[in-house]
Amino acid sequence: GFEHQDQPNKAQRPRYDSTPSSVAQHYNERPDVGAVKRKESKIIRLRSFNNWVKSVLIHRYVRPNQNVFDMGCGKGGDLIKWAKARIHHLVAADIADVSLEQMQSRYKTLRDRSFTAEFYAMDCYQELIAPKLRPDLQFDTVSMQFCLHYAFENEKKARIMLQNVSSRLRSGGMFIGTMPDSNWIVKRVRQEPPRSFGFGNSIYSITFDDIQDTDDDRKKIGFSTYGCKYMFHLVDAVDCPEYLVHWPTFERLAGEYGLKLKFKENFHDFYTSASKEEEHSRLLSRIGVIGGQAPEMTEEEWEAAGIYLAFAFEKK
Numbered sequence: 001g002f003e004h005q006d007q008p009n010k011a012q013r014p015r016y017d018s019t020p021s022s023v024a025q026h027y028n029e030r031p032d033v034g035a036v037k038r039k040e041s042k043i044i045r046l047r048s049f050n051n052w053v054k055s056v057l058i059h060r061y062v063r064p065n066q067n068v069f070d071m072g073c074g075k076g077g078d079l080i081k082w083a084k085a086r087i088h089h090l091v092a093a094d095i096a097d098v099s100l101e102q103m104q105s106r107y108k109t110l111r112d113r114s115f116t117a118e119f120y121a122m123d124c125y126q127e128l129i130a131p132k133l134r135p136d137l138q139f140d141t142v143s144m145q146f147c148l149h150y151a152f153e154n155e156k157k158a159r160i161m162l163q164n165v166s167s168r169l170r171s172g173g174m175f176i177g178t179m180p181d182s183n184w185i186v187k188r189v190r191q192e193p194p195r196s197f198g199f200g201n202s203i204y205s206i207t208f209d210d211i212q213d214t215d216d217d218r219k220k221i222g223f224s225t226y227g228c229k230y231m232f233h234l235v236d237a238v239d240c241p242e243y244l245v246h247w248p249t250f251e252r253l254a255g256e257y258g259l260k261l262k263f264k265e266n267f268h269d270f271y272t273s274a275s276k277e278e279e280h281s282r283l284l285s286r287i288g289v290i291g292g293q294a295p296e297m298t299e300e301e302w303e304a305a306g307i308y309l310a311f312a313f314e315k316k
């Protein structure tokens with residue numbers, strides 16, 4: 001449970017308010033530790049697993065010569081995936097300007113730089129990207145990896161985010177991504193003993209700090225459509241406020257922007273189904289995640305993997 005002594009001490013953790021600049025600040029302050037240091041991390045296999053999920057999504061939906069928009073691209077963790085997918089052009093945007101600069105220099109040193117790219121440091125949930133782009137540029141794919149949930153602070157942000165997804169996405173184009181699975185989080189917090197508003201293990205924790213100390217309040221978690229805030233801590237990775245994405249609200253809103261749900265799966269089920277496909281399971285063993293039936297992660301990493309889901313929408 002939440003009171004477990006392995007839990008990071010809540011009081012000692014840095015606190016961030018939910019203004020966009022603090023999200024940018026948080027990600028900007030994450031040092032670019034480089035490949036060597038990353039390999040020493042406690043969540044090295046979880047990271048590989050998350051990368052595998054993204055690779056499978058890209059492999060399924062992205063075709064050579066496409067134009068791609070990577071919204072919330074961060075430090076460019078997916079640059080090599082875009083190169084391998086042999087895309088034609090990449091538009092990359094993130095609110096964290098330092099992260100974006102790191103991505104730009106990574107792009108310049110990319111061995112297989114077969115695609116062109118343009119970069120925008122901007123708040124994609126408060127500002128439109130279309131006026132910044134060549135008027136005739138259309139996307140075949142829009143990708144949002146582990147970043148969409150920050151838009152669920154309020155409806156206005158969620159709408160601007162979806163307008164950025166949709167306005168230049170061609171008819172038949174795909175919108176793919178990964179984000180926390182609210183259903184799973186809500187189910188999980190309700191399993192906790194009375195008066196506990198969080199859960200986790202030695203590598204992650206999720207706490208609903210704004211919830212008052214009554215069980216009635218806990219029952220309300222998961223019903224509000226926007227602004228349901230929790231603190232997310234992942235060792236060596238994240239420590240900042242996030243928002244539950246109320247799925248029915250998200251799917252309905254996406255529909256208003258011409259996006260139709262094609263696929264949605266929690267990472268645990270995603271593992272089961274995608275690892276049955278031969279080429280994807282080969283990739284899994286190549287990146288060192290599996291060596292048999294179950295993923296070769298610690299149980300705690302595997303539990304943390306279950307926080308997330310993968311999705312794909314098609315533009316009408």
Ligand code: SAM
Pocket residue numbers: 020023024027071072073074075076077078093094095096099122123124125126144145146147150
């Ligand atoms: N997509 C990258 C990946 O998969 O490696 C980065 C994921 S990181 C967990 C979340 C990213 O979302 C951060 O780089 C953060 O700066 C970005 N982000 C959060 N709010 C944003 C906003 N309003 N506009 C653009 N980017 C945002």
